[in-house]
Amino acid sequence: MYALTIPFWAAASWRLNRTLKARQAPYLALGAAFSFVIMMFNIPILGGTTGHATGATLIAILLGPWAAVISVSVALIIQALLFGDGGITSIGANCFNMAIAGVFTGYGVYRLIAAYSDVKSKRRLIACAVAAYVSLNVSAVITAVQFGLQPLLERSAAGQPLYAPFPLSVAIPAMALEHLFLFGFVEAAVTTLVIRYFQRNDPAMLA
Amino acid sequence: MTFMKKLWIGIGVLVLLTPLGVIIPALFRAEGAWGEWGIDRIEKIVGFVPEGMKRLAGSWKAPLPDYALPGHSTGLAAESVEYVATGIIGVAITAAVMYLLAKILARKNETK
Numbered sequence: 001m002y003a004l005t006i007p008f009w010a011a012a013s014w015r016l017n018r019t020l021k022a023r024q025a026p027y028l029a030l031g032a033a034f035s036f037v038i039m040m041f042n043i044p045i046l047g048g049t050t051g052h053a054t055g056a057t058l059i060a061i062l063l064g065p066w067a068a069v070i071s072v073s074v075a076l077i078i079q080a081l082l083f084g085d086g087g088i089t090s091i092g093a094n095c096f097n098m099a100i101a102g103v104f105t106g107y108g109v110y111r112l113i114a115a116y117s118d119v120k121s122k123r124r125l126i127a128c129a130v131a132a133y134v135s136l137n138v139s140a141v142i143t144a145v146q147f148g149l150q151p152l153l154e155r156s157a158a159g160q161p162l163y164a165p166f167p168l169s170v171a172i173p174a175m176a177l178e179h180l181f182l183f184g185f186v187e188a189a190v191t192t193l194v195i196r197y198f199q200r201n202d203p204a205m206l207a
Numbered sequence: 208m209t210f211m212k213k214l215w216i217g218i219g220v221l222v223l224l225t226p227l228g229v230i231i232p233a234l235f236r237a238e239g240a241w242g243e244w245g246i247d248r249i250e251k252i253v254g255f256v257p258e259g260m261k262r263l264a265g266s267w268k269a270p271l272p273d274y275a276l277p278g279h280s281t282g283l284a285a286e287s288v289e290y291v292a293t294g295i296i297g298v299a300i301t302a303a304v305m306y307l308l309a310k311i312l313a314r315k316n317e318t319k
Contacts, residue, residue, distance in 0.1 A: 016312040025309035032305035037221045041228040
């Protein structure tokens with residue numbers, strides 16, 4: 001997945017290099033920190049597993065998608081390197097699923113629905129809720145597909161899966177259902193609440 | 208209090224609330240996220256350890272695995288305290304790294 005992820009990182013760095021001002025650095029730091037913290041909230045679901053939101057859409061709305069790509073990636077990488085949370089070899093895939101696919105899906109849907117509405121309008125809130133919901137589910141399904149393809153792609157000589165053992169027929173429902181029915185809403189709620197806070201306290205950031 | 212300060216306080220509050228991310232799953236006896244399995248867990252689920260996973264499993268030793276601090280600790284209370292502590296460490300490092308990265312990327316735009 002690094003083949004897909006690295007170009008995005010490069011593009012994001014290049015874009016930020018052209019447009020970012022030093023005084024915006026604290027906001028990116030805040031965004032990355034927020035993403036990190038929000039991923040520490042494991043929410044249990046039926047079937048005995050847990051899941052988490054990512055904050056990808058929120059950061060994309062507030063700081064723009066390219067900054068969000070870097071912010072969420074930083075959070076994911078530190079999680080993996082420092083805490084062993086998420087795997088080292090899968091950093092490329094994780095970043096693509098959440099920091100790239102999640103960010104751009106969320107940003108795209110948000111802009112689509114928000115269009116030219118007023119920064120403080122309810123339409124913006126609806127836009128960010130829907131965007132966050134869709135974005136997290138997209139991330140989840142892409143992740144499920146990557147898991148589900150493993151048994152097809154990587155098998156030992158004896159036919160045993162080398163890595164993730166569950167096929168698409170298990171992976172996709174497992175991931176999709178829990179994100180469609182629970183975690184998507186959590187992401188939407190968190191995103192909307194924070195955006196509403198910004199609407200009331202610092203609407204300039206939403207422009 | 209500046210807006211910025213309020214935001215950081217918000218993050219601080221979230222960090223203090225993170226034990227919920229440990230306590231709630233414990234109450235429901237839930238395991239980790241789907242797919243984030245270590246080799247002992249996967250063995251319990253499917254009855255074998257996939258070869259590739261076994262090979263890669265030891266390739267990286269994280270300094271603070273699973274958000275726990277070094278040393279022995281048992282019980283939900285201790286885990287919660289450690290979770291907050293590692294949460295603070297994680298937030299601090301993430302924020303610092305991102306801040307530095309942002310400053311480096313913004314270097315040439317100083318005059319704008």
